Amino acid sequence: MNLAISRPAVQAKPRVKPSRDMLMAVLVLIPSIVAVAVFIYSFIGWTIWISAVNWNSSIPDFTFVALQNWRIMLENSRFLTDLRNLAMYAFGFIAQCLVFGFLLAAFLDQQIKGESIFRTIFIFPFAVSAIVTGVAWKWIMRPDAGLNLLLDGAGLGAFKSLWYSHPTFGVMFITIAASWQFVGYIMALYLAGLRGISNEVREAAMIDGCGQVTLYRHIIIPMLSGITFTAIVLTGMGAIRAFDIIAAMSGSGQAFSTDTLALHMFEQTFLADRYSLSAVIGAVMIIISSVLVVPYLISTRKEVEQ
DSSP states (O other), rough: OOOOOOOOOOOOOOOOOOOOHHHHHHHHHHHHHHIIIIIIIIIHHHHHHHHHOOOOSSSOOOOOOOOOOHHHHHHHHHHHHHHHHHHHHHHHHHHHHHHHHHHHHHHHOOOOOOOOHHHHHHHGGGOOOHHHHHHHHHHTOOTTTTTTHHHHHOOGGGGGGGGGGHHHHHHHHHHHHHHHHHHHHHHHHHHHHHHSSSSHHHHHHHTTOHHHHIIIIIHHHHTTTTHHHHHHHHHHHHHHOOHHHHHHHHTTTTTTTTHHHHHHHHHHTTSSHHHHHHHHHHHHHHHHHHHHHHHHHHHHHHHHHH
């Protein structure tokens, strides 16, 4: 007697063919992926490679010198001044954009009359080019004109300043012009976030006895932390690549008081033909930018996965 037990045949799973929509998505994305790979990542690699060769004249020289250019740049007093200016500029620019952007958004969120007019006025400077902004604020902050003349006329001559010509804090005064231009964009981000908070949350907090200050401090501002993080990344990237508005207002300034990494790199590349040394500055800017961008990308991916 045959006691063998026959097992049921295991059916093979049918192959899932990619849908037409997926193929179309891939075809549409391929040009963008190629463009990003060529014009961003390949150029980043090229910059890092040039920073490690001896191309510091109008004649290309690809002799590998490892970290020699990095050592020269790190011992350069102007480069160290640029890093100090970057820290000061970033602090002033980011702080002003976040504070005034949020305050303007909170003001518009009160359902005031003529909101569309105020919103247009606040965001209008963002539509003005940085060169125009720099030229206008250069006249406003001239030591012998602009604000100083107004202060003299008002009997407040004691508050006169050298503004962007100040040998130590000139770069901080330039952040006033830069934030004036960009604060409207940050206001729009915060206003969108405020309008996304339901009235039920506000009403529940008010029922629990929260005043306006407590409501904003403990409920609304924490709920806008994602927007604040985005604003910090945007303004931080703007501070790292600051060039046009500073070039229009003061250039490198007295004793490089308003110099930036971008200005330094521009002069090393197009005026001195020191391509490898300028590539070092570019690589440093990329590294500093990654400190902002990488955490932002990680947090964004976590939000998508959730």
